Amino acid sequence: MRILVTGSAGRLGRSTALGLAAAGHQVTGADRASAGLPGIDERLADLADDTAVAELLAATRPQAIVHLAAIAVPFSAPERRIFAVNTAIAHTVFEAAAAAGVERVLAASSPTVLGYGIADWHPHTLPLDETHPVAPANAYAASKLAIEELARMFARTTPTAFGVFRPCYVITPEEWAGAPTQQGHTIAERLADPALAAVSLFNYVDARDAADFAAAWVAAPVDAVDGETFFVGAADALAVRPVAELRVEFAPELGPAADALTGTAPVFSPAKAAARLGWRPRRSWRDEHVGGGDPASTAPPAAPPPASTAPAGRVGARRRIETLPGTPAASTPAAANPAPQPAPTESSLA
Numbered sequence: 268m269r270i271l272v273t274g275s276a277g278r279l280g281r282s283t284a285l286g287l288a289a290a291g292h293q294v295t296g297a298d299r300a301s302a303g304l305p306g307i308d309e310r311l312a313d314l315a316d317d318t319a320v321a322e323l324l325a326a327t328r329p330q331a332i333v334h335l336a337a338i339a340v341p342f343s344a345p346e347r348r349i350f351a352v353n354t355a356i357a358h359t360v361f362e363a364a365a366a367a368g369v370e371r372v373l374a375a376s377s378p379t380v381l382g383y384g385i386a387d388w389h390p391h392t393l394p395l396d397e398t399h400p401v402a403p404a405n406a407y408a409a410s411k412l413a414i415e416e417l418a419r420m421f422a423r424t425t426p427t428a429f430g431v432f433r434p435c436y437v438i439t440p441e442e443w444a445g446a447p448t449q450q451g452h453t454i455a456e457r458l459a460d461p462a463l464a465a466v467s468l469f470n471y472v473d474a475r476d477a478a479d480f481a482a483a484w485v486a487a488p489v490d491a492v493d494g495e496t497f498f499v500g501a502a503d504a505l506a507v508r509p510v511a512e513l514r515v516e517f518a519p520e521l522g523p524a525a526d527a528l529t530g531t532a533p534v535f536s537p538a539k540a541a542a543r544l545g546w547r548p549r550r551s552w553r554d555e556h557v558g559g560g561d562p563a564s565t566a567p568p569a570a571p572p573p574a575s576t577a578p579a580g581r582v583g584a585r586r587r588i589e590t591l592p593g594t595p596a597a598s599t600p601a602a603a604n605p606a607p608q609p610a611p612t613e614s615s616l617a
């Protein structure tokens with residue numbers, strides 16, 4: 268299948284483009300930057316430009332689009348800009364896809380649409396699944412909810428199939444090996460200090476598992492995906508200790524219901540994608556993280572959280588979602604659309 272991946276120079280886009288190509292698809296990547304991905308036809312385009320997007324689709328004639336391009340870090344730009352840019356890019360790509368007769372479009376949303384991260388948020392059910400009410404608490408999450416609604420609108424009103432996935436905290440192969448994550452800290456630091464992963468309720472997904480999900484989604488019967496939303500997360504929590512043990516100190520908003528999250532159980536359920544698409548996360552931090560189940564073996568000594576980060580579990584704390592104020596990756600608008608990292612090698616991403 269001819270597949271266009273938008274945001275192909277990004278941390279999720281690189282693995283998604285390579286994963287779809289490895290699954291036998293003919294992949295074009297579209298981004299404002301090139302990542303030098305082997306075997307991928309990378310095109311430079313501003314995806315907010317409707318003329319450029321129409322020309323891109325005419326030139327590459329994709330049968331499916333995986334739409335990832337966005338300002339991907341909450342609070343990394345002025346709130347109004349994050350909302351405007353993310354929704355404008357999505358609408359431009361969706362409208363052009365429908366006009367060009369693209370068969371199906373998969374769009375990236377985010378678990379943050381549920382609204383966790385503010386002091387008075389509490390889960391309605393655990394584990395969290397696609398039936399949980401949404402209540403975005405910042406412009407990034409609101410933009411993602413708007414994108415979900417746009418996808419459902421185009422699914423209802425055009426012959427093109429539109430669907431949504433909510434990838435959990437994306438971890439790339441090079442990040443398992445020690446490269447900084449989206450928030451600037453390393454995985455070793457995230458495992459050593461549960462306050463860091465508590466911000467996203469200990470969720471995560473290996474970027475290659477997310478790519479496998481995209482491959483399963485494009486291959487699924489239209490009825491299984493059109494207008495549907497899927498959480499895409501690992502089968503375990505990104506934590507050394509069970510969430511049931513961590514929740515009082517680090518995630519009190521989960522409440523006593525989280526006492527059922529024993530062992531390695533995650534807060535977010537990937538069950539719908541398994542049931543509908545046959546997709547299951549195959550990778551766990553216990554195998555992928557260099558240092559395995561002993562974060563202390565690779566963690567630097569007692570790295571304190573940024574000074575402006577609210578103490579974990581503090582009553583009344585308003586924790587930011589998928590970002591930590593003051594961290595290098597999230598502190599400037601430019602960081603929202605970072606220049607691509609040095610061209611990754613095939614072996615580093617495959």
Ligand SMILES: NC(=O)c1ccc[n+]([C@@H]2O[C@H](COP(=O)([O-])OP(=O)(O)OC[C@H]3O[C@@H](n4cnc5c(N)ncnc54)[C@H](O)[C@@H]3O)[C@@H](O)[C@H]2O)c1
Binds near residue numbers: 312334335433
């Ligand atoms: N990384 C995560 O943990 C995570 C979690 C949940 C959802 N998501 C979503 O997944 C998607 C991918 O995230 P990511 O981590 O790979 O982000 P990223 O910032 O690494 O990549 C986003 C890419 O989009 C491109 N882009 C932005 N605006 C563009 C424009 N106008 N024209 C062309 N290209 C443009 C950027 O250049 C960048 O390469 C995003 O939609 C994000 O919101 C990511």
